[in-house]
Amino acid sequence: xxxxxxxxxxxxxxxxxxxxxxxxxxxxxxxxxxxxxxxxxxxxxxxxxxxxxxxxxxxxxxxxxxxxxxxxxxxxxxxxxxxxxxxxxxxxxxxxxxxxxxxxxxxxxxxxxxxxxxxxxxxxxxxxxxxxxxxxxxxxxxxxxxxxxxxxxxxxxxxxxxxxxxxxxxxxxxxxxxxxxxxxxxxxxxxxxxxxxxxxxxxxxxxxxxxxxxxxxxxxxxxxxxxxxxxxxxxxxxxxxxxxxxxxxxxxxxxxxxxxxxxxxxxxxxxxxxxxxxxxxxxxxxxxxxxxxxxxxxxxxxxxxxxxxxxxxxxxxxxxxxxxxxxxxxxxxxxxxxxxxxxxxxxxxxxxxxxxxxxxxxxxxxxxxxxxxxxxxxxxxxxxxxxxxxxxxxxxxxxxxxxxx
Ligand code: ADP
Ligand code: ASP
Ligand code: MG
Numbered sequence: 161x162x163x164x165x166x167x168x169x170x171x172x173x174x175x176x177x178x179x180x181x182x183x184x185x186x187x188x189x190x191x192x193x194x195x196x197x198x199x200x201x202x203x204x205x206x207x208x209x210x211x212x213x214x215x216x217x218x219x220x221x222x223x224x225x226x227x228x229x230x231x232x233x234x235x236x237x238x239x240x241x242x243x244x245x246x247x248x249x250x251x252x253x254x255x256x257x258x259x260x261x262x263x264x265x266x267x268x269x270x271x272x273x274x275x276x277x278x279x280x281x282x283x284x285x286x287x288x289x290x291x292x293x294x295x296x297x298x299x300x301x302x303x304x305x306x307x308x309x310x311x312x313x314x315x316x317x318x319x320x321x322x323x324x325x326x327x328x329x330x331x332x333x334x335x336x337x338x339x340x341x342x343x344x345x346x347x348x349x350x351x352x353x354x355x356x357x358x359x360x361x362x363x364x365x366x367x368x369x370x371x372x373x374x375x376x377x378x379x380x381x382x383x384x385x386x387x388x389x390x391x392x393x394x395x396x397x398x399x400x401x402x403x404x405x406x407x408x409x410x411x412x413x414x415x416x417x418x419x420x421x422x423x424x425x426x427x428x429x430x431x432x433x434x435x436x437x438x439x440x441x442x443x444x445x446x447x448x449x450x451x452x453x454x455x456x457x458x459x460x461x462x463x464x465x466x467x468x469x470x471x472x473x474x475x476x477x478x479x480x481x482x483x484x485x486x487x488x489x490x491x492x493x494x495x496x497x498x499x500x501x502x503x504x505x506x507x508x509x510x511x512x513x514x515x516x517x518x519x520x521x522x523x524x525x526x527x528x529x530x531x532x533x534x535x536x537x538x539x540x541x542x543x544x545x546x547x548x549x550x551x552x553x554x555x556x557x558x559x560x561x562x563x564x565x
Contacts, residue, residue: 162327163285164189167199167295167317171334172391173237174204176244182391183244185332186290189395190250195285197324199295199317200241202233207296207310211472220473223268223449227297227307231257234294234313242292252290255280257297257305261323262316264298264306267449270470271306272374273298273315276323285324293320310469314375322382328396329379329386331371336390337405338363338370341421341553345546348558352419353401356410359419359501360386362534365453366499367424371407379407415504418511418556422499423545426468429492429527431461432485438462444484448477454497454530454537463528465497465539495527496542498549499535500556506531511556518555524548 166189173179182200189196201207210229214221221229238254245252261277281291295313298306308315314331321329338360339349355363357380364373371388379386387396389404400406413419430452432441438457441464445452450471452464468474481489505511512529515536519526524547526538540548 161193161195163197163321163324164194164328164330165197165199165317165321165324165326166330166332167313168201168241168391169313169331169333170201170204170206172332173200173241176240178391179203179237179240179244180247182241182332183248183250185391185395186241186245187248187250190290192395194327196290197281197285197320197326198241198290198292199313199320200234200237200292201295201313203237203240206233206236214472220476223472224304226472227268227305230307231294231297231305234296238292238294245290245292250290251288252292253284254292254294256294257316258299260291260293260320262298262319264300264308266300266302266304266306268304268306269472270309270451271298271300273308273319273378276319278320278323281320281324309372309374311369311372312374314372315378318375318378318382318384318386321384322378326384328400329384330396331375331386331388332391333370333388334391335370336393336403337388338368338407338420340419340557341549342368342423345423345549346421346553349553350557352405354410355405355407355419356412356503357407358534359503360407362499362501363420363422366422366501366535366537367497368420368422376407383409412503416502416507416511418500418502418505418560420501421549421552421556422501423549424467424497424499425542425545427495427497428466428468428474429495429539430464430466430481431490431492432463433461433488433490441481441485441489444480445477448473448480450477456528456530492527494542495539496545497537498540498545498552499537500552501535503534505536506533512536514555515552518551519548522547522551524551
């Protein structure tokens with residue numbers, strides 16, 4: 161029997177009624193003749209709530225203790241889902257990340273999976289069981305419990321799919337696939353039937369929450385097909401791109417086509433003056449285990465975007481920057497990042513010009529712009545981010561019908 165890995169996100173298991181619906185969908189998959197491994201996220205806003213609780217106790221919560229706390233969310237969900245499946249007559253067993261053999265490095269709060277040893281999962285599948293795995297968590301070589309960064313259940317699912325040689329990895333959510341922009345923000349956003357790994361990775365890194373960037377990186381490395389689908393929708397049929405999004409190796413699209421617009425609201429932008437050494441700042445960030453993106457250094461000046469997603473010790477970071485560099489480092493807390501994504505979109509400067517002109521004409525002047533072969537990112541006033549996403553969606557996508565295939 162082919163193994164299928166299914167991941168259900170937090171909104172899909174937010175309450176007991178939804179949890180039972182998920183159990184029914186798992187049973188249907190089993191009845192269709194598959195061996196099923198289910199990866200589950202914490203219920204609803206549990207992770208946010210646990211984080212808020214930690215912040216009440218400590219403004220800079222210890223990373224190891226945070227992992228101990230946050231992993232509890234998925235542990236609750238896995239046990240309840242396993243019970244719900246058993247209630248429907250399925251033979252389910254739940255495992256934590258550690259029991260499932262998800263081995264990570266020891267970078268608490270945003271650990272990376274280095275190896276999967278799914279022996280217990282394989283044994284239970286061989287016994288005919290449905291295996292429910294707690295997403296978002298692993299164990300380091302030092303036997304410490306770790307978490308994989310926000311949205312990390314997707315990564316657990318893809319890593320499990322790769323380790324088990326699954327036929328595909330289904331990522332089930334409250335949305336029926338990857339859209340040309342967040343459908344909650346852009347009413348005219350359209351579902352994209354097929355995406356390459358590279359396009360999806362860039363969209364995810366630009367803030368499109370529907371798939372986790374590290375999960376896509378993993379899928380690309382191991383050649384795993386990802387089906388992004390609605391939990392409330394049907395199981396994948398003969399053509400899963402007809403009612404969901406299929407991410408796999410695809411022949412290139414016409415170069416220069418913008419496939420999607422994404423934004424990231426919760427960022428801080430760090431600026432450093434000429435008279436300090438940029439490398440010293442990067443060393444300080446490494447000491448604090450903080451990753452940045454869109455690093456730009458020229459003429460001694462440095463600009464860096466830091467995502468707040470996995471930054472839980474911001475107060476400590478700010479204090480350390482002031483103590484070490486004084487006024488030479490400035491943190492801008494008013495900006496957000498706005499990106500358009502597509503292969504070859506920077507072959508000429510046409511797309512950068514078009515986007516910048518549209519933003520300026522709409523009185524959303526870009527504070528900065530950076531490009532790579534797959535992406536253009538503007539930093540703009542955070543309060544205008546949703547307007548800007550709608551604007552660039554109109555400029556690059558709605559004006560370019562027919563739809564992206
Ligand atoms: P889950 O809890 O299932 O992991 P997430 O909240 O992480 O779900 O991701 C799903 C959400 O991602 C959707 O509700 C949607 O608002 C948002 N989203 C942002 N960008 C996109 C996009 N390009 N396509 C689809 N959904 C998107
Ligand atoms: N529960 C975790 C989070 O909220 C992991 C996930 O949902 O993928 O980030
Ligand atoms: Mg998610």
